[in-house]
Amino acid sequence: GAGVSQSPSNKVTEKGKDVELRCDPISGHTALYWYRQSLGQGLEFLIYFQGNSAPDKSGLPSDRFSAERTGGSVSTLTIQRTQQEDSAVYLCASSSGGIGYGYTFGSGTRLTVV
Amino acid sequence: GIQVEQSPPDLILQEGANSTLRCNFSDSVNNLQWFHQNPWGQLINLFYIPSGTKQNGRLSATTVATERYSLLYISSSQTTDSGVYFCAVVKTSGTYKYIFGTGTRLKVLA
Numbered sequence: 001g002a003g004v005s006q007s008p009s010n011k012v013t014e015k016g017k018d019v020e021l022r023c024d025p026i027s028g029h030t031a032l033y034w035y036r037q038s039l040g041q042g043l044e045f046l047i048y049f050q051g052n053s054a055p056d057k058s059g060l061p062s063d064r065f066s067a068e069r070t071g072g073s074v075s076t077l078t079i080q081r082t083q084q085e086d087s088a089v090y091l092c093a094s095s096s097g098g099i100g101y102g103y104t105f106g107s108g109t110r111l112t113v114v
Numbered sequence: 115g116i117q118v119e120q121s122p123p124d125l126i127l128q129e130g131a132n133s134t135l136r137c138n139f140s141d142s143v144n145n146l147q148w149f150h151q152n153p154w155g156q157l158i159n160l161f162y163i164p165s166g167t168k169q170n171g172r173l174s175a176t177t178v179a180t181e182r183y184s185l186l187y188i189s190s191s192q193t194t195d196s197g198v199y200f201c202a203v204v205k206t207s208g209t210y211k212y213i214f215g216t217g218t219r220l221k222v223l224a
Contacts, residue, residue, distance in 0.1 A: 024157075037153075042214055042216050042217065043200060043202070043214040043217075044214070045212035045213070045214070048210070048212075051122065055210065056209055056210035058210065059210070060214065089155070091157065093157075093159075097124045103159035103162065104159070105156065105157040105158065105159070107155075109158060
């Protein structure tokens with residue numbers, strides 16, 4: 001696609017439910033990054049993929065968080081048993097090579113856990 | 115862990131003024147980026163600059179890796195430059211560390 005697409009744009013969920021957030025990168029972009037931005041917590045890196053592989057998952061905040069990428073394209077970020085502190089805007093970015101190439105953000109998914 | 119500090123935290127400028135934003139980091143890094151987040155929340159990558167100087171229009175950035183700082187220069191500021199400017203550093207030795215600064219909030223007045 002022309003840009004990085006994230007869905008849903010907004011999600012309200014009850015505490016304890018699981019949620020899946022989706023990121024469609026720019027076609028041909030091999031690298032994909034997940035971040036979150038919480039009120040009062042700033043920007044936080046979660047995980048990145050090179051192709052379908054995530055070399056390091058240590059940025060994920062807890063074992064309730066997981067991410068996968070298939071076909072070198074779409075990625076999903078799954079949060080199990082959501083907690084109120086998971087409320088944030090979840091951002092995805094993709095790039096065509098290393099970190100400096102064509103780096104583009106999506107518009108984010110605003111997650112609210114009630 | 116790596117500490118990333120940005121200064122100033124807030125800045126108000128008249129349109130047409132120049133400014134310099136600073137990013138200090140506490141350890142050697144492999145990558146450094148500058149981002150702009152507009153008032154509607156959209157993030158844009160401005161520069162990937164682990165060292166040296168780059169320019170893009172009215173914006174330029176310089177990273178002095180040996181002294182662990184980077185500067186973002188905004189010349190002839192416009193109201194559309196308003197928003198928050200973040201720097202982020204990446205260190206890839208051992209575990210992958212990608213740390214953001216707390217940002218500089220810029221408001222440009224017409």
